[in-house]
Amino acid sequence: MNASLELGPIFRTLLRNKMGALLIALQIAVTMTIVVNAIFIIDEREALMARVSGVDEADSFYVNSNGFASDFDNPNTIQEDLRQIRALPSVRNVTTINAIPISGGGWSMSLQTEAGEGKDDVATAVYMVDHHGLEALDVQLLAGQNFTEQELRYRDGSEEGWPQNIIITQALANDLFPDTAIDEVIGKTTYINNDEPMQIIGVIDALQAPWIGWEQLENTMLSPEYFAFNNSTTYFVRAQDGMRDQAMRAVEEYLAQRANERLVRGMESFENVRNESYGFHAAMIKILTIVMATLVLITGMGIVGLASFNVNKRKKQIGTRRALGATQWQIVRYFMLENFMITSIGVLTGAALSIGLNILLVNFFELNRISWYYIPIGMLCLWVLGQLAVLGPAKKAANIPPAMATRTV
Amino acid sequence: MLKMENIAKVYRTDVVETHALKEFSLEVNEGDFVAVTGPSGSGKTTFLNIAGLLETYSAGRYFLDGNDVSGISDAARSRVRNEKIGFIFQGFNLIPDLSLFDNVDVPLRYRGFSSKERKQRIEQSLDTVGLSNRMRHLPAQLSGGQQQRVAIARALAGSPRFLLADEPTGNLDSKMANSVMTLLQEINQQGTTIVMVTHDPGLAAQAKRNIHVRDGQVSELHEVNTEHTRDVVNG
Numbered sequence: 107m108n109a110s111l112e113l114g115p116i117f118r119t120l121l122r123n124k125m126g127a128l129l130i131a132l133q134i135a136v137t138m139t140i141v142v143n144a145i146f147i148i149d150e151r152e153a154l155m156a157r158v159s160g161v162d163e164a165d166s167f168y169v170n171s172n173g174f175a176s177d178f179d180n181p182n183t184i185q186e187d188l189r190q191i192r193a194l195p196s197v198r199n200v201t202t203i204n205a206i207p208i209s210g211g212g213w214s215m216s217l218q219t220e221a222g223e224g225k226d227d228v229a230t231a232v233y234m235v236d237h238h239g240l241e242a243l244d245v246q247l248l249a250g251q252n253f254t255e256q257e258l259r260y261r262d263g264s265e266e267g268w269p270q271n272i273i274i275t276q277a278l279a280n281d282l283f284p285d286t287a288i289d290e291v292i293g294k295t296t297y298i299n300n301d302e303p304m305q306i307i308g309v310i311d312a313l314q315a316p317w318i319g320w321e322q323l324e325n326t327m328l329s330p331e332y333f334a335f336n337n338s339t340t341y342f343v344r345a346q347d348g349m350r351d352q353a354m355r356a357v358e359e360y361l362a363q364r365a366n367e368r369l370v371r372g373m374e375s376f377e378n379v380r381n382e383s384y385g386f387h388a389a390m391i392k393i394l395t396i397v398m399a400t401l402v403l404i405t406g407m408g409i410v411g412l413a414s415f416n417v418n419k420r421k422k423q424i425g426t427r428r429a430l431g432a433t434q435w436q437i438v439r440y441f442m443l444e445n446f447m448i449t450s451i452g453v454l455t456g457a458a459l460s461i462g463l464n465i466l467l468v469n470f471f472e473l474n475r476i477s478w479y480y481i482p483i484g485m486l487c488l489w490v491l492g493q494l495a496v497l498g499p500a501k502k503a504a505n506i507p508p509a510m511a512t513r514t515v
Numbered sequence: 516m517l518k519m520e521n522i523a524k525v526y527r528t529d530v531v532e533t534h535a536l537k538e539f540s541l542e543v544n545e546g547d548f549v550a551v552t553g554p555s556g557s558g559k560t561t562f563l564n565i566a567g568l569l570e571t572y573s574a575g576r577y578f579l580d581g582n583d584v585s586g587i588s589d590a591a592r593s594r595v596r597n598e599k600i601g602f603i604f605q606g607f608n609l610i611p612d613l614s615l616f617d618n619v620d621v622p623l624r625y626r627g628f629s630s631k632e633r634k635q636r637i638e639q640s641l642d643t644v645g646l647s648n649r650m651r652h653l654p655a656q657l658s659g660g661q662q663q664r665v666a667i668a669r670a671l672a673g674s675p676r677f678l679l680a681d682e683p684t685g686n687l688d689s690k691m692a693n694s695v696m697t698l699l700q701e702i703n704q705q706g707t708t709i710v711m712v713t714h715d716p717g718l719a720a721q722a723k724r725n726i727h728v729r730d731g732q733v734s735e736l737h738e739v740n741t742e743h744t745r746d747v748v749n750g
């Protein structure tokens with residue numbers, strides 16, 4: 107049936123009963139503003155969290171050995187430890203390392219393509235690893251070659267300068283030599299400390315720096331060194347697939363054998379490293395989700411409340427409308443349209459407020475500008491929320507019997 | 516036009532069973548003006564509600580315009596109410612937030628008329644009840660008699676065959692009541708069948724036909740002034 111939508115009468119009725127409707131519209135606007143910005147922030151945080159470290163996170167862990175005995179022979183201990191740990195059946199590979207990716211602590215240096223002071227440079231994180239570092243860190247060589255055992259040196263803090271050869275990530279290669287094919291990067295020289303040359307012998311796919319908030323997070327170089335300041339050595343262990351926990355136990359057991367000479371501490375799974383580093387983001391996502399859910403619930407209840415109030419107030423009117431020929435669907439539709447109008451005022455205001463809040467967040471908290479499509483999606487969600495919330499009261503209204511028109515005075 | 520055969524209506528609550536109508540039989544012919552009287556609680560409103568398809572009945576048969584309306588769906592009943600029946604209530608039942616124009620518009624929108632046709636019908640029916648100059652007013656700005664006239668305009672706007680009125684003058688003083696009665700008589704003379712419940716024997720006497728309801732049954736049927744009224748109409 108070509109039924110007219112009653113838009114005019116519904117709107118004029120709303121104008122005569124503004125307060126309740128405006129309060130709900132305002133509530134919808136505020137809810138939308140917060141939900142839209144919260145979802146935007148959550149999406150951004152999730153995108154940050156989704157970045158891959160490059161490491162085999164599920165199977166990796168690290169542990170620190172710190173020799174305290176006065177005659178502790180660290181260079182030989184390292185060789186023995188690496189050999190023994192590598193031989194464990196649950197272990198896939200191990201390397202010494204100076205810092206743990208995305209852990210929050212590490213080294214950074216500046217590299218430049220021309221020697222000399224004041225030349226353009228590129229910042230990079232530095233990982234000192236042995237010739238098993240690539241497999242232990244689960245990185246792939248895209249070009250060039252790995253370090254050889256012969257070129258590895260022992261670094262206890264007394265050494266000057268840097269090794270001759272380094273391996274760098276593709277991202278760092280691009281920063282150093284833009285528009286250059288990876289193969290052509292191999293063999294190129296870069297300078298550290300302004301003028302100490304190092305040759306790039308390999309390019310790897312991806313390995314993140316220790317600092318997740320760092321702009322050059324993907325810039326990483328590997329340097330062939332056993333890092334062991336003050337007899338303290340960190341082993342980065344990659345277990346066989348799915349065997350991390352066994353490997354952690356086995357490594358701990360092995361290292362504990364010389365407990366009278368050294369302290370073994372800080373064993374931590376990489377999973378844990380990630381959870382700690384991204385803990386703030388995860389907590390933020392959780393809080394925002396709770397805030398959103400609460401707001402949506404309260405607003406939904408507010409809509410239900412206002413609609414129920416209106417249904418009760420209009421019982422006789424609804425009965426009269428039924429007596430005058432309204433079908434149940436026409437009654438339901440009345441309340442849905444009324445809600446649609448209230449929600450529309452809310453979401454249009456909400457669209458403006460959402461952008462406003464985002465501008466504040468951009469200016470004061472250095473957040474990013476919101477992508478435009480969050481606004482229409484937010485509007486749509488609240489329209490749907492409104493329609494769902496009003497459905498119950500509207501159905502109740504439709505069940506008011508037509509005889510209500512004559513049975514109450 | 517309207518034919519009820521042994522209609523029964525039972526209201527059941529947890530505590531009591533009320534037999535509001537029992538073996539209620541009545542025939543109303545096209546063009547009639549029937550006044551229904553009876554003591555309070557005798558079943559007059561129940562009869563009117565069933566006649567107007569506002570309520571269903573427990574037993575018996577009801578033919579409206581020759582159609583048995585027993586088993587039809589809620590939506591179909593809504594359509595019959597909308598197209599064939601006009602209602603006038605004791606409490607006027609105007610929608611307080613809508614102007615007179617919008618009030619009269621309510622059943623026309625359910626009918627699905629074009630806005631042009633609705634406008635024409637609204638203006639015409641408000642004109643019939645003498646309120647066309649107050650279309651933009653709200654019901655609260657009118658006297659009770661005027662409000663009932665708006666309600667009559669609303670009932671008439673869709674050109675129903677059948678007008679049902681439950682104590683339409685119950686809330687009005689006698690002057691206003693008489694003017695509403697005169698209006699109903701005019702409407703009846705245009706051919707609309709009217710069934711009106713009333714407490715007022717004086718008003719009932721002005722109808723073409725009177726029925727009396729007692730204990731849910733038509734207890735007394737007498738035709739008042741029928742010949743006289745017909746003479747007046749014909750003369």
Ligand SMILES: Nc1ncnc2c1ncn2[C@@H]1O[C@H](COP(=O)(O)OP(=O)(O)O)[C@@H](O)[C@H]1O
Pocket residue numbers: 513526527528533534535553554555556557558559560561562
């Ligand atoms: N919805 C209802 N539920 C229970 N009893 C009802 C209901 N409506 C009417 N009744 C009862 O049915 C009887 C007839 O009522 P009604 O038709 O309203 O009488 P009248 O209009 O003649 O005063 C009364 O006893 C009344 O109490």
Ligand SMILES: [Mg+2]
Pocket residue numbers: 559560561
């Ligand atoms: Mg009654």
